[in-house]
Amino acid sequence: MMPNPVFYDFKRGILRLSVLLTLLLFTVTGVGVAYLATSLLATMPTPQYYIYYSTIDTSTREFKLEIILLNPEIRRVEGEVSYKLGCMNQTGIVNLSQDLARGVITQEEFNEKRKELIMIVDEGVARSSSGKITIEKTIGKQVPENYTCSLYLNITTPFGSQTMPIEVFNGLQYVPLEIGNRTIYILTGSQPSSATYPLYSSTSDFITYPVFNSSVAGSASASIYYNRRSGEAYLLLSIHSVYDGEFEVYLGKPGLINTLIEPGKPSAMSLNSSLVDEYFNKINMKIKNGISIVEFDTSLFNNTLGRQSVYAVLLLSRDNGTMYSIIWAPSSSIQSGQSARMIYNQLLGIAGIGLFALFFPVVVLYLIYVYVAKPRSQGALEFVLARPITRLELFATRYTAGVLVVLVATGLFYIALSAAIYFLTGVSTSPTGTLLLFAGLASSLIAFYSLCYLLASLTSGTRYIVASVLAYVLFAMLWSLIALALTLITTGGFTTNFYEQYVRVQYISYYFNPLRIMDFTQYYFMVNEFGEYSLIPGIDQVISEVVYPWAVALSTIAWIIIPVVLAWLKFKKASLYA
Amino acid sequence: MTIQIDHVSKSFGKIQALRDVSFTVRNGVLVGYVGLNGAGKTTTIRIATGVLPPDSGDVLIDGYSVVKEKKKASWRIGWVPELPIFESDFKALDYFVYLAGYYGYSTTEAKRLGEELLEKLGLGNALNQKLATFSQGMKKRFALAVSLINDPPNFILDEVLNGLDPQGIVFFRDLALEFRRKGKAVLFSSHILSEVEGIADEVVFIHKGRVIGVYSMEEVKSKAKPALEITVNKAEGEVLKVLEKYGEPSIVNERKIVLRNPRTDPSTIVAELVNKGISVLEFKKEEKNLEDFFFELIKKAESDV
Numbered sequence: 030m031m032p033n034p035v036f037y038d039f040k041r042g043i044l045r046l047s048v049l050l051t052l053l054l055f056t057v058t059g060v061g062v063a064y065l066a067t068s069l070l071a072t073m074p075t076p077q078y079y080i081y082y083s084t085i086d087t088s089t090r091e092f093k094l095e096i097i098l099l100n101p102e103i104r105r106v107e108g109e110v111s112y113k114l115g116c117m118n119q120t121g122i123v124n125l126s127q128d129l130a131r132g133v134i135t136q137e138e139f140n141e142k143r144k145e146l147i148m149i150v151d152e153g154v155a156r157s158s159s160g161k162i163t164i165e166k167t168i169g170k171q172v173p174e175n176y177t178c179s180l181y182l183n184i185t186t187p188f189g190s191q192t193m194p195i196e197v198f199n200g201l202q203y204v205p206l207e208i209g210n211r212t213i214y215i216l217t218g219s220q221p222s223s224a225t226y227p228l229y230s231s232t233s234d235f236i237t238y239p240v241f242n243s244s245v246a247g248s249a250s251a252s253i254y255y256n257r258r259s260g261e262a263y264l265l266l267s268i269h270s271v272y273d274g275e276f277e278v279y280l281g282k283p284g285l286i287n288t289l290i291e292p293g294k295p296s297a298m299s300l301n302s303s304l305v306d307e308y309f310n311k312i313n314m315k316i317k318n319g320i321s322i323v324e325f326d327t328s329l330f331n332n333t334l335g336r337q338s339v340y341a342v343l344l345l346s347r348d349n350g351t352m353y354s355i356i357w358a359p360s361s362s363i364q365s366g367q368s369a370r371m372i373y374n375q376l377l378g379i380a381g382i383g384l385f386a387l388f389f390p391v392v393v394l395y396l397i398y399v400y401v402a403k404p405r406s407q408g409a410l411e412f413v414l415a416r417p418i419t420r421l422e423l424f425a426t427r428y429t430a431g432v433l434v435v436l437v438a439t440g441l442f443y444i445a446l447s448a449a450i451y452f453l454t455g456v457s458t459s460p461t462g463t464l465l466l467f468a469g470l471a472s473s474l475i476a477f478y479s480l481c482y483l484l485a486s487l488t489s490g491t492r493y494i495v496a497s498v499l500a501y502v503l504f505a506m507l508w509s510l511i512a513l514a515l516t517l518i519t520t521g522g523f524t525t526n527f528y529e530q531y532v533r534v535q536y537i538s539y540y541f542n543p544l545r546i547m548d549f550t551q552y553y554f555m556v557n558e559f560g561e562y563s564l565i566p567g568i569d570q571v572i573s574e575v576v577y578p579w580a581v582a583l584s585t586i587a588w589i590i591i592p593v594v595l596a597w598l599k600f601k602k603a604s605l606y607a
Numbered sequence: 608m609t610i611q612i613d614h615v616s617k618s619f620g621k622i623q624a625l626r627d628v629s630f631t632v633r634n635g636v637l638v639g640y641v642g643l644n645g646a647g648k649t650t651t652i653r654i655a656t657g658v659l660p661p662d663s664g665d666v667l668i669d670g671y672s673v674v675k676e677k678k679k680a681s682w683r684i685g686w687v688p689e690l691p692i693f694e695s696d697f698k699a700l701d702y703f704v705y706l707a708g709y710y711g712y713s714t715t716e717a718k719r720l721g722e723e724l725l726e727k728l729g730l731g732n733a734l735n736q737k738l739a740t741f742s743q744g745m746k747k748r749f750a751l752a753v754s755l756i757n758d759p760p761n762f763i764l765d766e767v768l769n770g771l772d773p774q775g776i777v778f779f780r781d782l783a784l785e786f787r788r789k790g791k792a793v794l795f796s797s798h799i800l801s802e803v804e805g806i807a808d809e810v811v812f813i814h815k816g817r818v819i820g821v822y823s824m825e826e827v828k829s830k831a832k833p834a835l836e837i838t839v840n841k842a843e844g845e846v847l848k849v850l851e852k853y854g855e856p857s858i859v860n861e862r863k864i865v866l867r868n869p870r871t872d873p874s875t876i877v878a879e880l881v882n883k884g885i886s887v888l889e890f891k892k893e894e895k896n897l898e899d900f901f902f903e904l905i906k907k908a909e910s911d912v
Contacts, residue, residue, distance in 0.1 A: 034705060034708040034709055037704070037705045037708055038705075399696070403694075404694045407692050407694075407695070408692040409692045409693050409694045409695070411653065411658040411659075411688075411692070412688070412691060412692060412693055412706075412750065412753075413694075413706065413709075414657065414658045415656045415657065415658050415681060415686050416681060416706055416709035416710065417678045417679075417681045417682040417709055417710060418677075418678065418681070418709050419677050419678060420677075602660060604619070604659060605658060605659075606653065606659070607692060
């Protein structure tokens with residue numbers, strides 16, 4: 030077990046007002062960067078995805094609305110939705126159209142009067158929680174008979190806003206479902222594109238397609254999105270049926286559409302078990318009324334990705350007779366990684382991790398001043414060394430405490446930054462990516478800590494401050510200029526391939542800079558997450574020619590270990606007397 | 608319970624601070640370690656407490672080498688430095704708890720012990736005071752409290768009476784005696800021999816990094832010479848001429864003369880001076896002058912070299 034003093038030294042390091050304030054400052058800046066990235070995203074043309082489900086029970090006036098907001102990667106994202114429920118007299122619009130046709134009113138008058146026909150029966154605003162909005166309420170006004178209703182949504186997420194002007198045909202139109210003597214208006218679907226089909230019920234076990242002897246028992250909507258690179262596919266479903274049980278989800282096998290329409294082939298589709306198995310692959314997830322996101326593997330598409338734009342989706346329940354829907358769901362590829370890439374460019378940039386990496390070393394050098402340089406210059410380490418502790422333990426205790434402070438501070442900053450980005454945009458990194466970024470940042474700071482520890486062993490007090498600040502200025506600020514100067518010397522001026530050569534020299538020079546270890550891991554992070562690092566052609570090639578994992582590992586270990594060993598050799602025999 | 612300094616030598620650059628220093632402090636014995644400032648007392652002590660590695664030789668604390676078995680040796684020795692220096696940002700109790708961690712105390716135990724010891728040593732009101740604000744006396748008491756965490760069997764008090772008020776001097780003298788009574792081996796350093804006169808059993812004299820004598824206190828006292836301190840209008844040739852007949856005079860300042868080893872009754876000397884027309888303003892008799900013995904030892908050591 031580690032001796033108490035390590036934790037005590039750690040505690041007094043991390044709980045220093047200066048460290049806490051700096052950490053807070055960087056974290057706030059990091060969250061600010063997340064907001065900046067978010068606002069930049071909102072200005073980019075990115076598709077808005079959401080799934081919706083709504084019912085209006087005309088007899089009880091119960092209104093239910095569920096929406097899931099999704100980012101371009103089909104992951105839940107927070108946002109705000111304002112809605113208006115507008116209903117319109119069907120006869121009114123027919124009459125108005127006739128007036129326009131007869132020339133009784135002009136087109137402008139028609140447009141104006143058409144708006145007036147829409148009666149807003151309810152409206153409201155809601156913020157999502159975990160990307161989902163659920164509203165259940167009794168609406169103020171009764172929906173009169175012979176009225177059709179539409180839902181008008183204004184949606185704002187970090188990926189932009191979408192508004193639906195209150196116009197006839199602009200909204201999402203409810204369909205009436207007659208159940209006994211009451212009418213329920215139902216609305217299912219997803220944006221930007223989905224297909225909605227009726228849900229049928231029958232007492233028969235053997236249903237043919239097209240449907241006979243069955244009645245409409247609800248509505249189901251589906252759309253499919255897939256990510257070619259990650260191999261993930263998502264089925265966005267929104268269903269409402271009179272039956273409140275669970276449905277099995279099936280995806281039509283490739284070519285099913287042709288099978289169904291081709292003359293001479295089975296033109297009717299039986300829903301008995303063997304035929305379902307013949308035409309469909311089962312997705313192991315059951316869904317109920319409402320909205321669902323079903324995740325499955327693109328291997329189910331059987332190499333038809335991009336060649337088949339519509340897939341059959343079968344929802345089937347045999348619990349209480351047979352209930353099913355076959356939906357021809359449109360499929361689209363999601364533009365994976367573009368927004369994430371932009372966000373992470375911001376995150377890694379000078380206002381995010383870059384800022385932390387640029388200024389946190391100042392805290393690091395100050396920590397060593399507190400732990401070693403100052404007490405050594407005062408002579409205070411002797412009194413500590415008079416305890417039952419060896420000189421090596423004293424040396425190691427304070428080194429370990431400082432490393433722990435660096436790790437915890439980096440961890441807190443990184444978690445705060447990642448959490449802010451995740452909650453604002455829904456974008457998160459893979460576990461490998463997370464580890465790479467954290468390890469790179471932490472390794473850089475620990476390497477600089479080791480270097481400063483060496484300086485504190487060679488000097489003390491004010492001389493340490495001067496030496497460590499000079500080291501900081503050299504490694505954190507002047508390094509790029511040195512790389513530039515070296516490039517100019519090697520190329521003999523600004524030649525055509527100057528930039529490539531500059532990048533090459535920079536990356537070679539990073540092996541000799543403790544604070545630049547993170548540049549290597551950031552390169553690997555981008556390659557790991559997005560398949561490439563730089564958008565400039567040829568640059569990835571240049572970097573890959575000089576960056577080797579073994580060399581990066583060797584440089585990191587050397588920067589951490591060698592200064593510590595040298596520091597110990599000096600500290601071992603040094604007088605700690607003031 | 609012994610502190611055994613065993614042929615210790617130490618140099619700082621070209622300056623040889625200690626040359627083959629050897630002596631032993633046994634259990635229940637209080638040894639005075641006397642030398643002028645810069646003689647090597649503190650260097651010896653820093654080596655004995657394990658905070659400074661010797662160039663050669665070793666110090667054995669209850670048989671444990673401070674060089675090879677530092678942890679065991681440090682466990683068995685307490686140290687109050689002449690000028691204790693702490694990490695000044697700490698508050699007293701916090702620093703006590705921190706240092707107690709090296710003795711294996713949990714935070715709760717260390718807090719309880721710290722409150723108890725600091726209270727006992729008169730620092731109960733300063734538990735949450737920053738160490739930077741402590742007076743010298745308070746710092747020494749704090750160093751003592753830390754050294755008492757595990758109540759070690761050996762103790763080194765380095766010039767502890769320096770800079771203390773009378774109350775502090777009495778406190779530390781009594782403490783040294785109490786340690787001796789409890790059977791601890793106590794090394795008590797001072798640059799003034801008379802400081803250890805009433806408490807030491809033995810005295811080790813050090814000069815320019817060498818031990819120049821080890822005596823029991825009885826021997827020291829018996830070897831010390833009596834002296835007369837005479838204050839006159841003007842300490843000049845005439846006065847010295849008279850005094851030379853009766854002993855070994857030396858001028859202290861322009862009005863004060865010390866007559867060592869007087870061969871006759873002081874009243875005879877005063878009468879002779881008065882008869883010669885010299886006005887005697889003050890007259891003081893010192894039975895035995897320990898410092899003279901010390902200076903003689905130094906003189907002898909230097910002439911031997």
